[in-house]
Amino acid sequence: MQQAFDPLVVAQIVLAAGADIAFAFAMGAVLIGPGVGGSERFRVVRTALAAWVVVEALYLPLQAGAMSGSTLADALPAIPLVIAHSHFGLMWLIGLAAGLAALLAPIAPRPAHRRAVWTTVLWAALVVIAFAHAASTHAADAGDFSVAELVHMVHLLATAGWAGVVITAAWPLRRILMAAPDTVANMTRLSNLATFTFLIAIATGLLNAYRGLGGTLAPLTSSLWGQLLEAKLIIVAVAITIGAINRFVHLRHMRAGNPVAVPVFMRLLTIEAVLLVLVLAVAATLGHSIPAAAG
Numbered sequence: 001m002q003q004a005f006d007p008l009v010v011a012q013i014v015l016a017a018g019a020d021i022a023f024a025f026a027m028g029a030v031l032i033g034p035g036v037g038g039s040e041r042f043r044v045v046r047t048a049l050a051a052w053v054v055v056e057a058l059y060l061p062l063q064a065g066a067m068s069g070s071t072l073a074d075a076l077p078a079i080p081l082v083i084a085h086s087h088f089g090l091m092w093l094i095g096l097a098a099g100l101a102a103l104l105a106p107i108a109p110r111p112a113h114r115r116a117v118w119t120t121v122l123w124a125a126l127v128v129i130a131f132a133h134a135a136s137t138h139a140a141d142a143g144d145f146s147v148a149e150l151v152h153m154v155h156l157l158a159t160a161g162w163a164g165v166v167i168t169a170a171w172p173l174r175r176i177l178m179a180a181p182d183t184v185a186n187m188t189r190l191s192n193l194a195t196f197t198f199l200i201a202i203a204t205g206l207l208n209a210y211r212g213l214g215g216t217l218a219p220l221t222s223s224l225w226g227q228l229l230e231a232k233l234i235i236v237a238v239a240i241t242i243g244a245i246n247r248f249v250h251l252r253h254m255r256a257g258n259p260v261a262v263p264v265f266m267r268l269l270t271i272e273a274v275l276l277v278l279v280l281a282v283a284a285t286l287g288h289s290i291p292a293a294a295g
Contacts, residue, residue, distance in 0.1 A: 025168055155201060158198075
């Protein structure tokens with residue numbers, strides 16, 4: 001990864017953020033569960049995974065240019081070499097194959113006795129995508145299947161789950177959730193999922209931060225990576241506060257039958273969704289910066 005944000009790196013960050021957001025939409029729609037959205041939920045999964053595949057395809061020539069130190073046009077002939085002779089190329093192939101498998105699962109014929117099989121394929125593919133992503137970052141510096149890499153893989157899954165549940169409920173599935181007769185049950189499930197994935201994301205994120213900072217807090221203010229991490233932590237803290245208000249105040253009002261609680265809950269959920277999209281964008285920028293411990 002490079003420290004200077006030249007145009008090529010900026011383009012990589014934009015595409016990486018787009019891929020992470022698309023992956024979060026897919027994770028969120030899957031996690032929300034079969035009882036919500038029906039065909040609309042599968043449409044969100046299909047659209048998000050299709051967008052993820054397209055963005056990954058666009059990212060490859062940019063990475064080839066970064067690795068070869070050439071312009072984008074000059075890097076195109078290097079793409080086969082990047083795929084065949086680099087660790088990034090191998091992980092890109094594995095991730096793309098998993099993305100195509102995940103895309104196939106929601107559109108394949110689904111007889112009742114095969115639904116569990118396709119659900120398993122979808123989940124396995126999402127885990128492999130996260131593994132391939134983690135294996136393409138600084139977390140893989142200690143080698144594949146290292147503790148750091150596996151922790152980062154779990155962090156990617158948990159973060160995508162947390163952000164995905166919130167942004168999917170705030171936007172594409174918003175109308176369905178609000179119109180459902182069991183709105184309170186759906187919102188309770190949504191809050192529980194967000195809380196569970198958030199706790200895992202925070203725990204693994206702290207481990208990632210400790211590794212990236214080299215075991216000291218000094219780089220938080222003295223390095224670009226540390227400053228980006230600070231920005232991410234501030235946004236996360238605000239998102240957590242909003243989520244806590246929704247869970248411990250407005251969800252209780254909804255259970256008590258207060259008709260005003262549902263629209264207030266959804267407005268705060270939308271603000272939380274915007275913040276989590278920003279978190280994913282900052283995380284993509286962190287991923288293209290040199291960790292303080294490596295600086």
